[in-house]
Each structure stands twice: as C-alpha cells, then as structure tokens.
Amino acid sequence: DAKTTQPPSMDCAEGRAANLPCNHSTISGNEYVYWYRQIHSQGPQYIIHGLKNNETNEMASLIITEDRKSSTLILPHATLRDTAVYYCIVRVAHGSGNTGKLIFGQGTTLQVKP
C-alpha cells in the first residue's frame, strides 16, 4: 500500500470548513483513498473513500487531484464533536486487496475551537 503524508495537527474554528490535506504521491492506479477518524479513546470511524472522482456523503467531501497524488478531506461546517485524529489511508479495495488490513499513519489531529 502506498505511503501517505499528513500534517500532524490543524485548528479550525467552529462552523467553518475544515480542509485536511493528504499527500500520496506513490499511489497506484488501483488504490483507493480512504479516510477514517478517531475521536479520543474510541475506535476509528469510517468517513469516506474515493478512487479519482470527488465524493460526498453526509459526513464530508473528498477532493482528489487529477494526478491522484494528493487529496483533501472537507468537513463543511466543523463542530466541536469533529475534534479527532483523521487518518488518510491508501489501499487496494478489491481482489486480493479486499481485506481488513489497514495501514494507519500518524494522522492529523484536528482541533475545532469555539
């Protein structure tokens, strides 16, 4: 699985959009970008994933650059409950890669401030 690079920490004002970047310059054509978050002392929670098109769900939006070497997770209106560690993971999602194995980096600690 390709390696990802994320800033160690970020702050965001409550009610504003939080934009969390992730660099994955060695991503392969069959690898997807996944985002999970972990609120303090809880298990990680799936947020969103994508291959090359931008994706949106009820939690967030995922913007992947055209060359797929980086992506941005957007929380459109951050709340205090979004304070968490956000992990960007790149992995093959089908075939032999369709397993439960996830390689977590250090993630980005997002602090949402009132």
Add this chain to the structure above:
Amino acid sequence: KAGVTQTPRYLIKTRGQQVTLSCSPISGHRSVSWYQQTPGQGLQFLFEYFSETQRNKGNFPGRFSGRQFSNSRSEMNVSTLELGDSALYLCASKEQGIYNEQFFGPGTRLTVL
C-alpha cells in the same frame, strides 16, 4: 444492527501472565481484524480472520495469536505479557465485498503491571 462489541473493556494484568480478549462482529460480517494502539507506535495491524482462517498477519511476535469461531466471533490471546503490551486493542469487522468499510469496536484497554 448492533455494532462491534469487545469484552472486557478494561483489563489489568501482570508481567508473565496471559490474556484473552473477545470480539463480536456486526451480524453478517465474516472478516474480523485486530489492531494494537499505543502512544509510541500508533495503530498497528495485528491480524485478520475470515471464515475461521487467518487471512493476514502483521509484524508481531508469536506471543500474539487469535482465532475465529464459526459464528464469526473472534478472540485474541497474548501470552507471557510484557510491559510494552499495554495498549488499546481494537477489533474491526467488515462485510466481504469490494469497497466495504471497516467498523471498529470501542476497544479493550489492557494495562500490564
């Protein structure tokens, strides 16, 4: 559906002892994975079981083992506990199928004294 459950939630053991942790996946999920989380090493993959067979294994010593039962429930065992085994142990389950995300349990906090 009920979420992933893990028991016990907290555990204190002493060096040299062994411990067994239990995980009940979401109904219908046949893949169960285990992770160890420590402040120094972060979240690390231990192993994955699918249909009672170990499908993947992380880079951990043989003291760490696991198994899965026919109802998909899983246990992991750590023998000859060391201080460094103190960690949050997380279990996750997923449906077999492409793109499916993992659902994590709340974890078991193991403290080794």
